Amino acid sequence: MAVKVLHQLHTYDEALVARFRREMRLCARLYHPHIVRLIDSGQTDENQLYTVFEYVPGRTLGDVLATEGALPPWEAAHLMLQVLDALGCAHNLGIVHRDLKPQNIMLTSTGVRRNAMVLDFGLGTLSNEDRREEQSRITRTRDTLGTPAYAAPEQLRGEPVTERTDLYAWGLIFLECLTGKRVVEGTRLQELIIKQLGPEPIPLPEWLAGHRLGRLLRRVLEKNPKTRDVSAQGLLLELESCATQGWPSADTGESQPAAEVSQLSAEGERRQLTALCCGLRLVGEAVNTGDLAELDMLLWAQHTACVELARRREAWLGSIMGERLLLYFGYPRAREDDAQRAAHVALELMAEMEQRGAELARSRGIHLEARVGIHMGLVISRELRGQSLAGGPVLAGHTPGVAERLESLARPGEILVSAVTAKALQERFVLESSDEHHASAEVHAAPIFRLRGRHPSSTPGLAGTPTAPLLGRKLELELLRQRWRQVQAGTGQGILITGEPGSGKSRLVQELVQQARDTPHTFLECHCALESRNSALSPVVDLLERMLGLGRQSTLAQVTAAVETLLSRYRFELDWAVPLFASLLSIRSTSGHFPPHQKKEETFRVLIDLFLAMAEAQPVLLAVEDVHWADPATLELLSALVKEAAGTRLYVVLTARPELTPPWPPAQVLQVHLGRLERP
Numbered sequence: 001m002a003v004k005v006l007h008q009l010h011t012y013d014e015a016l017v018a019r020f021r022r023e024m025r026l027c028a029r030l031y032h033p034h035i036v037r038l039i040d041s042g043q044t045d046e047n048q049l050y051t052v053f054e055y056v057p058g059r060t061l062g063d064v065l066a067t068e069g070a071l072p073p074w075e076a077a078h079l080m081l082q083v084l085d086a087l088g089c090a091h092n093l094g095i096v097h098r099d100l101k102p103q104n105i106m107l108t109s110t111g112v113r114r115n116a117m118v119l120d121f122g123l124g125t126l127s128n129e130d131r132r133e134e135q136s137r138i139t140r141t142r143d144t145l146g147t148p149a150y151a152a153p154e155q156l157r158g159e160p161v162t163e164r165t166d167l168y169a170w171g172l173i174f175l176e177c178l179t180g181k182r183v184v185e186g187t188r189l190q191e192l193i194i195k196q197l198g199p200e201p202i203p204l205p206e207w208l209a210g211h212r213l214g215r216l217l218r219r220v221l222e223k224n225p226k227t228r229d230v231s232a233q234g235l236l237l238e239l240e241s242c243a244t245q246g247w248p249s250a251d252t253g254e255s256q257p258a259a260e261v262s263q264l265s266a267e268g269e270r271r272q273l274t275a276l277c278c279g280l281r282l283v284g285e286a287v288n289t290g291d292l293a294e295l296d297m298l299l300w301a302q303h304t305a306c307v308e309l310a311r312r313r314e315a316w317l318g319s320i321m322g323e324r325l326l327l328y329f330g331y332p333r334a335r336e337d338d339a340q341r342a343a344h345v346a347l348e349l350m351a352e353m354e355q356r357g358a359e360l361a362r363s364r365g366i367h368l369e370a371r372v373g374i375h376m377g378l379v380i381s382r383e384l385r386g387q388s389l390a391g392g393p394v395l396a397g398h399t400p401g402v403a404e405r406l407e408s409l410a411r412p413g414e415i416l417v418s419a420v421t422a423k424a425l426q427e428r429f430v431l432e433s434s435d436e437h438h439a440s441a442e443v444h445a446a447p448i449f450r451l452r453g454r455h456p457s458s459t460p461g462l463a464g465t466p467t468a469p470l471l472g473r474k475l476e477l478e479l480l481r482q483r484w485r486q487v488q489a490g491t492g493q494g495i496l497i498t499g500e501p502g503s504g505k506s507r508l509v510q511e512l513v514q515q516a517r518d519t520p521h522t523f524l525e526c527h528c529a530l531e532s533r534n535s536a537l538s539p540v541v542d543l544l545e546r547m548l549g550l551g552r553q554s555t556l557a558q559v560t561a562a563v564e565t566l567l568s569r570y571r572f573e574l575d576w577a578v579p580l581f582a583s584l585l586s587i588r589s590t591s592g593h594f595p596p597h598q599k600k601e602e603t604f605r606v607l608i609d610l611f612l613a614m615a616e617a618q619p620v621l622l623a624v625e626d627v628h629w630a631d632p633a634t635l636e637l638l639s640a641l642v643k644e645a646a647g648t649r650l651y652v653v654l655t656a657r658p659e660l661t662p663p664w665p666p667a668q669v670l671q672v673h674l675g676r677l678e679r680p
Ligand SMILES: Nc1ncnc2c1ncn2[C@@H]1O[C@H](COP(=O)(O)OP(=O)(O)O)[C@@H](O)[C@H]1O
Pocket: 468, 469, 470, 471, 472, 473, 499, 500, 501, 502, 503, 504, 505, 506, 507, 508, 677
């Protein structure tokens, strides 16, 4: 532990103590691998405020820079990426560090590499709070401010500090790591302040200025906070993709190629990996005549969107080369679901690009073509010798090359996978042999498959037994259970659980489903997915297929028979209902678009009737997951369903990210928001 005494209060200052308490409460919520944990804080009998932090062995970055001088660019990037992630975590909670400097960054050497831990979030404050008055006091008492060498101009002027203030300091520290020299120097305080407040931009060394990293630093070091348009999350993505370009070096003045074979250590590590190659092309008249820089930006925006999708499924960004993006699944550690995550990313990415492409075509007359190739195989991973090269490993070998060749064979909108990959995917995904189309391509002798989508039955089940107990969420769970009791007594209703990804929406519903088992009911679940948000009623069709035990290969006769059995159980008029269901179930093999208006109303009617008939037999718990991805028809159906649920025994439990704008009136569906889970 490290105990730190902050203040000796001469007169008891209630407001200060209250603020200290509030801020410490906030800081106690910071949980991040690169933030030193606050263990305790309080006030002694002698009116001293103190904080107790986790003890971290190591030296401060300040010490390291003083003794070692400049760090190799890959190490500087490695450490500053960790600091950035830490800031991102704090910023998400509205906490600004406000005093980031090399002395507040501990470097630990307990791992293979040195790692960074950010100290002293104790001085952080709510970002939106106006601290003008207190700032001016701090500026006057020099010691509290520490050194103004890392303070952003707005901070020195006593204006409100924001996330951008921290990021400015982050930029200065990064630059210092790269050059080994303090960026804003001065022997006297005034001199430092004048340099920080002056209009001249922070100078960058020549060898850095032309590199992408230099451009990134220039944006972070923008003196005017209004035009310093950066966020920790955005910078993180950019910095990661900078790595693919290789780091600049002070010695040669040139950026080094990311992979130079002569510098690879000979003995590599063999590992299993899934490589995904995605090619994006802008085509059309507007492209031939357009401004090149602008088109590059446009393409870059699409690549960034893809990388963001991939990050959610823990992909490793291999490289971006021209129009192509290479992603790896299974690095740094291989997992059994590598190929499946790659397939999910491919499908999501196609859906996203399709949507963005439609928008581009409408607004700019530009067509966006996306192609994907996936291959699973061995690679040899090598660390690079030589300090100025990229921080990531070099993944050499055949596997990424096969993914690239598959990509080049794909047609726009197509996802091609190799035979081994298809084998790993076949249980959960729909694959078609694509040999007839690619027979002429002698490039690849093994058969090629086209990835079409997920099997409806492969969605992760809510009915499964959770592997770990539920933490917290007592109130939310009680609320869900209480409403379920009301539903069972005949007051049907809808409830919407919102929260950021990973906040535990699914886990909470899973708990409800577990606990609901003690009374007889029908449990139904639907999942909305990014890749099917353009396909009408897709989650509902999935659900029906599962209920009826149908697959995509089912014949019309099988479909009709299954529908008839189900519907006659609930005494439907078969002549009317069966054709409606049959055409609904064939929706995917036709266009994915919904039939004409009249038919749509009837289809909604028959679907709602089915749910209500089931609820009449026994209470129905219908969980619909990730409604923010629902296609418009599904949303419309859900609206109608919750409206009619009152007075029945139907419980519609919806989950969604906060960005969903519910189409139903707020009074109709109770909304429960899941915040961050407090640590016990
Ligand atoms: N209250 C909780 N107790 C225990 N584990 C939780 C809790 N909330 C979430 N988790 C775990 O965190 C992960 C993400 O939760 P999940 O329910 O999938 O989030 P969401 O559906 O909001 O994206 C899962 O592994 C889940 O088991």
